Amino acid sequence: MSLVKIYDTTLRDGTQAEDISFLVEDKVRIAHKLDEFGVHYIEGGWPGSNPKDVAFFKDIKKEKLSQAKIAAFGSTRRAKITPDKDQNIITLIQAQPDVVTIFGKTWDFHVREALRISLDENLELIFDSLEYLKAHAPEVFYDAEHFFDGYKANPEYAIKTLKAAEEAKVDCIILCDTNGGTMPFDLADIIKDVKKHIKTPLGIHAHNDSECAVANSLMAVSLGIVQVQGTINGFGERCGNANLCSIIPAMQLKMHKESVPGEKLKKLRELSRYVYELANFSPSKHQPYVGNSAFAHKGGVHVSAIQRHPETYEHLRPELVGNSTRVLVSDLSGRANILAKAEEFQINLDSKDPVTLEILDNIKEMENRGYQFEGAEASFELLMKRALGTHKKFFSVIGFRVIDEKRHEDQKMISEATIMVKVGGKVEHTAAEGNGPVNALDNAIRKALEKFYPRLKEVKLLDYKVRVLPAGQGTASAIRVLIESGDKQSRWGTVGVSDNIIDASYQALIDCIEFKLHKDEESEASRK
Structure with missing residues (x-):
């Protein structure tokens, strides 16, 4: 297998997503998880942009990582100022990362309208900044911002910006689809042309605005790209970044390109859910490879087939990425679903057992x-x-009552539940308040039963x-x-x-x- 290095930008680009904000402690914990998984580069943030990122680079130095390198992100120097006087460049060096990544303008439209300088001056910004950083940092990467849009508008100038980076002897040039609008077939043609002019190793950084970030990244890898940038779960600005949870298994299991150690791939789902948890997001059940529904089967024909040969309706074995086959039960179910589910719960059922048909009829009637x-x-x-008659009745509820009361107009509602349960020959009658009627009922049920079953406190x-x-x-x-x-x-x-x-x-x-x-x-x- 040829090695493709993974550059994770969850802690920087991922945090630009709406509703995502990591504490410094969260970023350190995620960095450890990425390191354990085998990610090669972890972009910690932009140390010159906010105190939180400054704190991260300070704190991460105290941590021991097994193999991942920490990257700091920034921009080329400002016009009319030398790199040694540019505060952004100085801050990047002061952060003392293993890698410095800076972005520069490759689209002539941006040079004229955003920077408001000449095209030649922009080439000087790129070269000067990278040359200076190469003298002060162990490894330097150049993110060619808006490269694909810039190439479409003015291919000759876009290539010149890459040559400026190459002349500065950067370690890798990353082609960025910053607006996320490039189609895979266009991207392929552009990369093929770039490789005629540039000998420096190339990377890809794709956004997902046209739902092509994963496809574009994989297309780039097929054309010899050696570094893929992305985020866990595709977090990122607007529609997100390229999703590493899809790219990594596709590269390794389908394209036979090595990225993380093979045995680590089984931790992919765990990594995905860990990042969701710290982002305070519910995991997307329909996410490929790692989602709960990625290998879930509902139709009876499908279930019957996968029990004989999983490959009939699964593109790979879910265990390879830490997931598992799930059989769903619904009004579409056949006997195969019921039998598969019974086996999962270690319940003995026979396909000819009348109970199987009874369960099937019950499900369809209940779903109706x-x-x-x-x-x-x-x-x-x-x-x-x-x-099956194997259900044990641990308790019975004799009755319950829930009361919602507002005692004064300017006061909050008060919810109280009263319940009477019977366990064996003993009757327990109790009450509890709660934050709303359901919470009050839950509290009352637990209060009544925890005396008999203390482990309900868990x-x-x-x-x-x-x-x-x-x-x-x-x-x-x-x-x-x-x-x-x-x-x-x-x-x-x-x-x-x-x-x-x-x-x-x-x-x-x-x-x-x-x-x-x-x-x-x-x-x-x-x-x-």
């Missing part, structure tokens, strides 16, 4: 009423156990979604509630449906607790 099991696999497991409600089902009945429409819960070991989803949001929430909450109790009992039994 608005239930959805794709995000509620815990509720589905309980449904199967009830049908359970945390992680997500709560409400969907009004399209019944056309306005405020009388049915409501579906999906709850995601978790403990120290795992996460699980439960569902409830009713024309009353409290009742729908109650169903999902009870399934959550029952699943936890079943899971713990089975785990205990397996250890004995």
Whole structure:
């Protein structure tokens, strides 16, 4: 395999995305995760632009990375000032990174309208800045900003800007599709022409405004590009940057180009979700390679086929990127889905067993009423156990009441839930307040049951979604509630449906607790 180096700019370009802001501590933690994964270069930020980036470069020096190099980002010097007097250039050197990357103008339109200098003066800016940095930094990269647009407008001048960088003896010249509008076929023709004039190693930096950032990056790699810049999960300004979570596995598994160590690829999904978590974003379930739905199968024909040969409906084995095959259960399901799901939950079912058909009929009838099991696999497991008669009833709810009260006009609403449960021969009657009626009910259920099942204290409600089902009945429409819960070991989803949001929430909450109790009992039994 030929080596293509990965240059990650999640901590700089990725933070320019709307709604993303990392603390310095977050950036350091992500840098460690990228280093562990095998990324070659980590762009930490622009030290001359804000105090947070200055702090990052100071703090990262105290950390021990196994192999990744830290890059600082900046721009060419300002016009009419020498590099040694330019504060941006000085700050880059003072940050003491392993690599300095600066960008310069390659589009004549930008030179005239943004910098307002002559085309020759811009060539001097590029050469002077890079030559000076080469004398003061271990490794220097040049980002040719707007290169593809610049080439389309004035190919001769765009190539001259690259030659200025080459004459300064930079280590790599990165061709940037800054506006993200270049098509892969145009990009290929342009790169082929660039290689006739430039001998310095080339890189690619693509944005995703026309949904081509990954395709453009892979096209560039196929043409001999040796450095790919991008971000984890494609975070970035406007529509984002090239998504390294798609580029890396495509290069290694489909193009046979080495980038990160092969065994590290199994950590790709973990890395993706780690960055989502620190960005406080919900992971995109439909993201290729690493998303929850990337290898999820719903149609019965598909499930039947992948059980015999996974390659029938999967472009690669999900385990290679740390993902797994998932079988979804819905009103489209056939017996194969039910059997596959039962096997996943270690429940013995036979295709000819009448219970299999009963479960299938139950699912279709329940989904017709608005239930959805794709995000509620815990509720589905309980449904199967009830049908098989293996469901254990740990408790029963005798009744509950939820009260919302506003005592004064200028005060917040007060929510209180009262519940009566029976465990064995004992009845527990208790009440609890909460931040809203559902939270109050959740608190009351837990308060009543934790005396009997202390490990329920481990359970945390992680997500709560409400969907009004399209019944056309306005405020009388049915409501579906999906709850995601978790403990120290795992996460699980439960569902409830009713024309009353409290009742729908109650169903999902009870399934959550029952699943936890079943899971713990089975785990205990397996250890004995």
